[in-house]
Amino acid sequence: MTGSALARVRAAYDRIDAVRRPEVWIGLRPQATAEAEARDIDARTAAGERLPLAGRTLAVKGNIDVAGLPTTAGCPSYAYRPERDAPAVAALRAAGAVVLGSTNLDQFATGLVGTRSPYGAVRNAFDPERVSGGSSSGSAVAVALGIADLALGTDTAGSGRVPAAFHGLVGLKPTPGLVSTEGVVPACASLDCVSVFARTLDEAGEALALLASQPSHPPGRAPGPHRVAVADPAALGELDSGWADAYARTVDTLAASGAEVTTVDVSPFLEAAALLYEGAFVAERYTAFVDEQLAMGSTDLDPTVAGIVSRAGTIPAHRLFADRVRLAELADRARDALGTADALLLPVTPGHPTLAEVAADPVGANARLGRFTNSTNLLGQCALAVPAGTVDGRPFGVMLIGRPHTDDRLLAIARRMTPAVPLAVVGAHLTGEPLNPQLLTLGGRFVRATVTAPRYRLHALATTPPKPGLVRMAPGAEAGASVEAEVWELPAEGLGLLLAELPAPMTLGRVELGDGTAVPGFLCEPEALVGAEDITGYGGWRAYRARKGARSR
Structure with a gap:
């Protein structure tokens, strides 16, 4: 971390605008x-x-109390203004963190x-x-x-x-009860955990x-290396294309x-995961709605959320007792399956749906995303999502x-498996250019020289140090071209x-x-190109810089 608290807060608000x-x-x-x-924090340090x-x-997620901001849980008619921070928020603020705001969410934390x-x-984001x-x-x-x-x-x-996996982030879900849920709007109060991104x-x-x-x-363990249980890929069910291979590479x-x-x-x-929504445990979400005095006919309730919760209100009590017995049986089987293993490694989700796929089947697409995650809190376990490359x-x-x-043991195991991810660069991060040392400092490794697909335009931006802006051309817009690029691994x-x-x-x-693959890379906001010189015809940033240097001599 670099810079004063004040500088970082200002940079964050600049980034929000950008x-x-x-x-x-919210x-x-x-x-x-x-x-x-932030000034006060700088003075104290x-x-x-x-x-x-x-x-x-x-x-801070919008179902967690932040003093001075409305807690909405994603429902405007439910909003209230808490007088104090939730203990989880207060703990991080006491350590010097500065809250920027409350964030959007699936309403009442009902959805993935x-x-x-x-x-x-x-x-x-990508x-x-x-x-x-x-x-x-x-x-x-x-x-x-x-x-x-x-x-x-x-x-x-x-x-x-799930959101951590879709953004290359660390997502830590602690042992239930380890972090206070006071000041958190309940979804299923007996299962809710505060998590960290x-x-x-x-x-x-x-x-x-x-x-x-x-x-x-933590419970004791036999001496020796970490022991990790993994799944037979055939037991994971249908996965998106390339996901089984990515899981195998991580193993x-x-x-x-x-x-x-x-x-x-x-x-x-997997069977315990199905119990969360297909069984009686979802009735606890209905209880939360009743306790929060929400009218099921409220105009700002999301229709999918309202449907899930209203159906949960019709589940008979005897079903809950039967599901508790079933869950206890599955917990015994899960414990036996793990044996002496320190952890179980699974994909976070079976795939990554498009917005259109979710719109076409909101309940089915959501249920698929929870195939591997739904059971964790039912079984009282902790979990840690970590990046494992790209597909x-x-x-x-x-x-x-x-x-x-x-x-903590999960964190230690995860440190063994941090993967390298590819990054395409076309400008100031190229080998020999001014910002290339940033890649080297972060552990970057040059992989290969290449070119982009012929769908891009390159512009010289008025920045310090000088850098170009790469923009993908939309179908029917100005013709694009291939541009010199490098692929690095970080x-x-x-x-x-x-x-x-x-x-x-x-x-x-x-x-x-140019070879048909796609990797993360630096692009530019189109609005920044107003008045910027189009340098696509040079074939790349270094060629443009060389010609510009020759002209200036």
Whole structure:
């Protein structure tokens, strides 16, 4: 982390203006208020006070209380103004974090898609045709866009892990009860957890240490290397194209790191996951609605959320007792399947749907996303979602699931498997250019020289240091061309840190290469091209710079 708290807060608000993603936020604190808080933090640290999160910017899911901001849970008619922060928020603010605002969510934390909100669907940070994942959609996107350093979400069925996986983030879901849920609007009160989004494992672990309301006493284990259970790919069900291979690569990476990898029966976990919505446990969401005195006919209720909750109100009581017995049986089977393993490794989701796919089948598409995440809280476990590379240029994530109070152990295992992710560069980050040392400092490795697909235009921007802006041309617009590019590999955490410091008008998106592949890469906001020289005809940034230098001599 670099810069004073004041500088980081100002940069965060500049970034909010630059990315123009109003659907991420439900309520923003006035910039002057946040800056005053940052000045106080800078003064305290200058006086010698230790604030471990001094200068970190924080986004908070809109179902968690932040003093001075309305808690809406994604429903305007439900909104109230809390007098004090939720304990989870207060703990991070006491450590020096500065809250930027409250973020959008699937209404009443009911969903894994990020589209069920009267405040608008939260678009994916990398591919606007894909869902951001929910319900903690705004929190994840705020971190992915480099606005917030950390974000709080909630996770009842996977809401702290699915959005993390779709954005190349760390998503930490602690052991139930480890972090206070006071000041959190309940979805299923017995299962709700406050979760953390971060760009690095160390940041997530640091936040958890501050949030934990009680000491964690992990169960003992036999000496030796970490033991990780994995699934037979055939047992995972249908996955999106390329996802089974990405999961297999992660298993290989883990084995190569020295961990003992064993294939186990994951059917108890999958069967328990189905109980969350197909069984009687969903009735607890109806209870929350009744306790919150919500009228099912309210005009600002999302229709999908209202349908799920209203159906839950008709479940007979005897069904709940039968499902409790069934869950206890599955918990025994899951415990036996894990044996002596420290963790179970699974994909976070079976795939990444488009907005159109969710609109066509909102309940079915959402249910598919929870196939691997729904069981974790029912079984009282902790979980950690981590980046595991990309598939077709989009982030792919896996999760480690562990026994209660093994949260730190999951972080230790995850550090063994941090993958490298590709990055396409076309300008100041090219080899020999002024910003290339940034890649090297973050652990970057040159992979190959290449060109983009012939769909782009390159413009010289008036920035310091000089850099170009790459823009993909829409069908029917001005013809594009191929541009010189390089592909680098960075640790996933390094890419997150690079994105956090990315200045406007640069953005990160998918860049198609001449060989037909697509990888994350630097693009430019089209509005920044007004008055900028089109240099596509030079074939690339270095050729343009060489010709410009020759002309100036």
